[in-house]
Every structure is written in C-alpha cells, then in structure tokens.
Amino acid sequence: MKIQYSILVLFLALISCKKDKDKVEFDRGAMLSNLSSNVILPALSNTESEFNTLHTKVETFTSNPTEENLSSVRSGYVMAYKAFQTCKMFDFGPMADYGITAATNTYPTDTSKILSNINSGTYNLSSAENITAIGLPAIDYLLYKASSTEIIQDFTSHSLASNRKDYLLDLSLKIKTEFSTMTDQWQNYLNTFNAADGNDIGGSTSILFNAFVMDIELLKNAKIGIPAGFQTSGQTLPTYVEGYYSGISIDLAIENCNALQNLFNGANGISFDDYIRDVESEDIEVSLSDNINNQFETIKTKLTAIQNPLSDKVNSNPNAVSAAWNEIKKLVTYVKTDMSSILGLLITFQDNDGD
Numbered sequence: 001m002k003i004q005y006s007i008l009v010l011f012l013a014l015i016s017c018k019k020d021k022d023k024v025e026f027d028r029g030a031m032l033s034n035l036s037s038n039v040i041l042p043a044l045s046n047t048e049s050e051f052n053t054l055h056t057k058v059e060t061f062t063s064n065p066t067e068e069n070l071s072s073v074r075s076g077y078v079m080a081y082k083a084f085q086t087c088k089m090f091d092f093g094p095m096a097d098y099g100i101t102a103a104t105n106t107y108p109t110d111t112s113k114i115l116s117n118i119n120s121g122t123y124n125l126s127s128a129e130n131i132t133a134i135g136l137p138a139i140d141y142l143l144y145k146a147s148s149t150e151i152i153q154d155f156t157s158h159s160l161a162s163n164r165k166d167y168l169l170d171l172s173l174k175i176k177t178e179f180s181t182m183t184d185q186w187q188n189y190l191n192t193f194n195a196a197d198g199n200d201i202g203g204s205t206s207i208l209f210n211a212f213v214m215d216i217e218l219l220k221n222a223k224i225g226i227p228a229g230f231q232t233s234g235q236t237l238p239t240y241v242e243g244y245y246s247g248i249s250i251d252l253a254i255e256n257c258n259a260l261q262n263l264f265n266g267a268n269g270i271s272f273d274d275y276i277r278d279v280e281s282e283d284i285e286v287s288l289s290d291n292i293n294n295q296f297e298t299i300k301t302k303l304t305a306i307q308n309p310l311s312d313k314v315n316s317n318p319n320a321v322s323a324a325w326n327e328i329k330k331l332v333t334y335v336k337t338d339m340s341s342i343l344g345l346l347i348t349f350q351d352n353d354g355d
Contacts, residue, residue, distance in 0.1 A: 026274075026275055026278040026279065027270070028197040028198075028199065028203075028205050028275070029194065029195075029197040030270050031205070031266070031270045031271055031272075031274070031275060032193060032194045032196075032197055032204050032205065032208075033194050034266050034267075034269035034270045034271065035208065035263070035266055035269075035271060036190055036193055036194055038266065038267040038269050039262060039263055039266060039267050039271075040087070040090055040186070041186065041190075042267075043083075043086040043087040043090070043259065044087050044090070044182075044183045044186055045183065046083055046086070047080070047083040047084055047086065047087050047179065048179055048180055048183045049083075050076075050079050050080040050082075050083040050084075051080050051083075051172075051175050051176045051179050051180075052176055052180075053076050053079070053080070054073070054076040054077055054079070054080040054172055054175075054176070055172040055173060055175075055176040056076075057069075057072050057073040057075075057076035058073055058076075058168055058169055058172040059169065060072065060073070061073040061155070061168075062155065062165040062168060062169055065152050065155035065156050065165075066152070067148060067152065070143070070148055070151060070152060071148075073143065074143050074144070074246070077136070077139055077140070077143055077246070078246065078248060078251075080136065080175075081136050081140075081243060081248065081252060082251065082252065082255045084104060084105065084136065085252055085255040085256040085259055086255065086256075086258075086259040086262075087259070088101055088104075088105060088215065088256075089211050089212060089214070089215035089256075089259065089260065089263065090208075090211060091211055091214070091215075092207050092208075092211055093185075093186070093189045093192075093193060093207075094182045094183075094185035094186050094188075094189050095182055095186075097182075097185070098178055098181065098182045098185075100178060100179060100182050102131060103131070103134060103135055103174070103175075103178060104135045104136055104175055104178075104179070105135055105136055105137065105242075106131050106132055106134075106135055106137065107137040107222075107240070107241075107242055107244070108132075108137065108239050108240050108244060109132055109133065109135075109137035109138045109140065109141050110132035110133050111141055111145075113129075113130065113132060113133035114133045114138055114141060114142070114167070117130070117133060117167060118160055118163045118164050118167050119160060119163070121163045121166070123167075125170060125171070125174050126174075134171055134174065135171070135175065136175070137242075137243075137244075138171055139168065139171055139172065140243055140244065140245045140246050141245050142154075142164070142167070142168050142171075143168075143245075143246070144245035144246045144247075145245050155168075199343075199344060199345065201346060201348055205343075205345065206345050206346065206348070208263075209272070209339075209340075209343070209345045210345075210347065210348050210349055212260065212263060212264070212272070212335065213332075213335050213336050213340075213347065213349075214349050215256070215260060216260060216328070216331055216332055216335060216336075217332060217336075219253060219256055219257065219260070219328055220325065220328040220329060220332055222242070223241070223242055223249065223252070223253045223256070224253070224310075224321065224324060224325045224328065225325055226240050227239075227240045227241045227249075227310065227311065227314050228314045228318065228321045228322070228325060229314065230322075230325055236314045236315055236318075237314075238311035238312070238314055238315065239311065241309070241310045241311045241314075244309075244311055247308050247309030247311065248308060248309075249308060249309060249310035249311065250303055250304070250306050250307060250308045250309075250310050251308060253303050253310075254300055254303050254304065257296060257299055257300050257303065258300070260296070261293065261296040264292060264293070264296070265293070272289075272339070272343075273289040273292070273293070274289075275343060276288050276289045276292075276339065276342055276343065277289055279342055279343065280342065288334065288338055288339060288342060291334055291338075292331070292334050292335065292339070295327065295330055295331045295334060296331065298327050299324065299327045299328055299331060302320070302323050302324035302327050303324050305320050305323070305324070306320045306321055306324055
C-alpha cells in the first residue's frame with residue numbers, strides 16, 4: 001500500500017511538472033507593443049496637440065488681451081494641463097532625457113522669481129534657477145492670479161505689460177517646442193522600448209511598472225499629502241496644491257487617476273491587469289487586478305467628494321481630503337507590495353514628494 005501511494009504521489013507530481021512546463025509564458029512583448037501603440041503614443045500625441053493649441057491661444061491673447069481671448073486662453077490652459085496628466089507618468093526614455101516633467105510641472109511656482117524675470121525682461125528659462133518659474137504652474141499664476149479685469153490690465157495698461165506678454169509667450173513656446181521634440185524622439189525610442197521585453201531591471205516592463213508606481217506615489221504625496229499636512233507634521237500648505245491659482249487641483253487628480261487606470265488596463269488591450277491574472281493561482285477568489293481596478297474607482301469617488309478648490313478644502317473639509325488620501329495609500333500597497341511581488345518586479349526608485 002505504501003509503495004502504491006508513493007507511486008501515486010510521484011505520478012501527480014510529474015503531471016504537475018508537465019503542466020508547468022507546458023504553460024506558455026506571458027507575452028510581455030505583446031503587452032509592451034499594445035501599451036506603446038494604444039496608451040503611450042496617443043497620450044503624447046494628444047498632449048502635444050493641446051500644447052500647440054495653448055500656444056496659439058497665448059499668441060492671440062497677448063496680441064489682443066480682451067475678456068474673450070482671456071477666457072479662450074484659460075480654457076486652452078485647462079485642457080493642456082489635463083492632457084499632461086495622461087502622460088506625465090512616462091517619465092523615462094525621451095521624456096526623462098529632456099527633463100519634460102520637471103520643466104512642465106514643478107509646483108508650487110515661485111511667484112517672486114516670475115515677477116523678477118518679468119521686471120528685468122532678461123532671463124534664461126532653461127537655467128536650473130528658473131525651474132520653479134516656468135511650465136504650467138507659472139502660466140497658472142499669470143492667467144489666474146487676480147480677477148479677469150485685473151489680468152487684462154496686467155497685459156494692457158500695466159507698465160510691464162509688454163514684458164509680461166513676452167514672458168507668457170516664452171513659457172508656452174518652451175513647453176510646446178520641448179514637448180514636440182520629445183514626442184518625435186519617442187518614435188525613435190519605440191522599437192527599443194518594445195524590444196526590451198525581459199523582466200529584469202533594465203527591461204521596459206520594469207521601467208514602466210516603476211513609472212506607474214511612482215506616479216501613484218506622486219498622486220498620494222504631491223497632489224494630496226503635502227498640501228493637506230499629512231507629511232508635514234499636520235501643517236497644511238494650501239498653496240502647494242497643483243493648479244493653485246486656477247483651482248483645478250481635484251480635476252487634475254481625477255484625470256491623472258483615470259490615466260493611471262487606463263495604463264493598468266492597457267486601453268482594453270493586453271496590459272498589467274492581464275499579466276497579473278496570468279501568473280496568479282488559478283484557485284484565487286478575487287484577482288489582484290480586480291482589487292486594483294476597484295480601488296481606482298473608490299479613489300475617484302473620494303476625490304470627487306472633495307470638490308475644487310483643494311486649497312480651501314484642506315482646512316475646511318479635512319475629513320474628505322483624509323478619506324481620499326487613505327484610499328490612495330491602499331492603492332500604493334496593492335501596486336508597490338502585492339503587484340510587485342506577484343510579477344517579480346523590483347521597486348528601483350526612491351520615494352519623491354513632488355513633481
């Protein structure tokens with residue numbers, strides 16, 4: 001009887017081994033190809049288009065600073081800022097090479113530096129000292145720092161109106177030109193990205209996964225945690241929110257959340273959600289993919305409940321802000337701990353509290 005039992009165990013083990021050997025490894029190359037073609041490049045292309053439109057509207061406004069043109073350029077700015085939320089997580093390859101994220105979205109902006117540059121009329125927007133005086137946050141200040149009437153006066157009757165026009169033009173031109181150059185380079189980088197389909201640290205799967213996790217960390221820390229005082233010993237910093245002057249912080253956070261979820265699901269093509277299901281145990285009751293998608297939905301609900309402007313709500317409705325932050329923390333655990341473990345991917349970055 002013992003001999004028969006041992007033979008049975010051995011037989012079952014051999015069957016199990018055969019199943020493991022017969023299992024086809026997940027096609028990371030197909031995943032990367034789908035993500036680059038259907039998520040990354042469309043996001044870059046749309047953002048490039050919005051930046052081009054923004055610059056055109058800036059040109060129109062600065063040549064004729066009317067109420068109608070101010071409304072138009074503000075609308076262009078909001079659309080461009082939202083579009084940037086869909087691609088800022090791709091901070092590797094050409095985007096990292098050109099320093100696009102820092103140059104486009106370093107906040108809070110330094111209003112003193114901006115005014116100093118406008119006053120002098122001489123500046124180098126590519127210098128390190130001006131990193132907090134450029135990009136979308138600087139445009140946010142120039143277009144929204146006061147009432148519409150006062151903004152128009154700044155660009156018409158003010159003694160520095162001409163300098164202010166030049167500065168706004170230079171800001172939007174810099175964003176437009178650098179982003180367009182970077183997008184062109186992505187076409188050259190595309191084959192390299194798709195071909196690096198290993199699971200090692202230098203592979204595109206690992207690079208993209210780390211970019212995904214890092215951007216969720218930034219959603220938690222830079223967008224919510226720091227302004228709300230969760231990482232500053234309880235001291236709230238309302239002016240540290242993204243889009244402070246326009247008051248669109250929550251809209252930007254939700255747009256960013258949607259983009260991250262779209263990346264996770266591969267725009268309904270093969271992506272990380274499929275990768276997880278492929279390597280999970282067959283008898284698992286609830287897939288980690290489902291938990292992550294459900295968590296994204298919960299976060300968006302909590303963010304919507306805060307309502308704009310976040311700069312006011314960090315003090316007037318801290319419970320709603322805290323609720324959203326805590327849900328984002330849960331998502332961080334899902335992706336940084338559980339997802340990393342299941343897919344065998346290492347976290348290669350150090351946490352950063354701002355972008």
